[in-house]
Ligand SMILES: O=C(O)CCC(=O)C(=O)O
């Protein structure tokens with residue numbers, strides 16, 4: 001597989017904001033192609049995916065109360081004593097599911113100044129053979145706070161429904177049929193949920209040597225990511241074509257959508273997998289809920305014919321088996 005960070009189509013200095021409410025309302029409508037509101041959303045999605053690979057979503061339909069409740073229980077969990085948190089500690093024997101302490105997670109060989117809990121969609125033992133072994137196992141849900149599991153499961157369901165709608169818009173934007181991604185590519189979409197807590201970074205707490213990097217520069221692995229970040233702290237950044245880091249501050253009521261490696265391959269490089277990082281130099285503890293919407297675990301991902309035609313007739317990227325791509329990334333993330 002060959003994933004390269006190509007230069008973006010046109011440079012950007014601010015992040016697009018797309019009101020996707022027409023798509024959210026009409027995603028299942030037989031006449032979706034003819035709807036003027038949806039067509040406008042599709043045009044904006046196409047531009048944002050080509051240029052920035054990361055954008056804000058307005059009108060996404062997830063209630064503010066659901067977004068806030070998710071962040072609140074995540075804050076509550078991370079504020080508990082370490083003895084409580086390590087009751088759900090991640091290891092090789094938990095299917096890489098569970099809690100990791102600060103600096104147990106690595107990006108490109110450097111420790112991240114973050115603590116986190118990882119959840120993966122559950123699947124039957126043996127279902128994906130050797131390719132699935134590393135991630136087999138039930139999710140580890142904390143018993144404290146008591147409503148944690150219920151709140152987060154509800155949030156995951158919202159994200160799965162919304163992601164399918166966005167992928168329908170992206171299918172149209174690429175010139176495909178509305179259900180282009182619902183056959184062998186993502187009829188049974190895998191998902192990953194990563195809940196992250198970023199301590200304030202200062203010399204006093206001993207993290208100065210890692211240059212304050214909460215999450216090192218990376219692209220996401222799958223189709224698209226939905227990010228729910230704390231409302232008062234600006235810490236996320238995305239790189240533009242000129243190599244400048246552009247700040248992605250929170251905007252009330254919006255979600256952030258980030259294009260991942262698999263969508264880049266499917267689009268034959270038309271769409272960009274955004275390079276992004278997190279630096280929390282604020283005086284506050286920051287949390288985020290990061291939901292990754294992925295292809296079928298065992299899907300072979302290669303450029304769609306419609307995208308190959310638009311890009312000179314040659315497949316420039318892939319093929320990749322999604323599950324293999326994920327497992328190779330997870331292996332590089334931990335030092336067991
Ligand atoms: O916490 C954030 O804002 C982003 C985290 C992220 O990019 C990731 O976990 O892939």
Ligand SMILES: [Fe+2]
Pocket residue numbers: 218219220225276
């Ligand atoms: Fe990311």
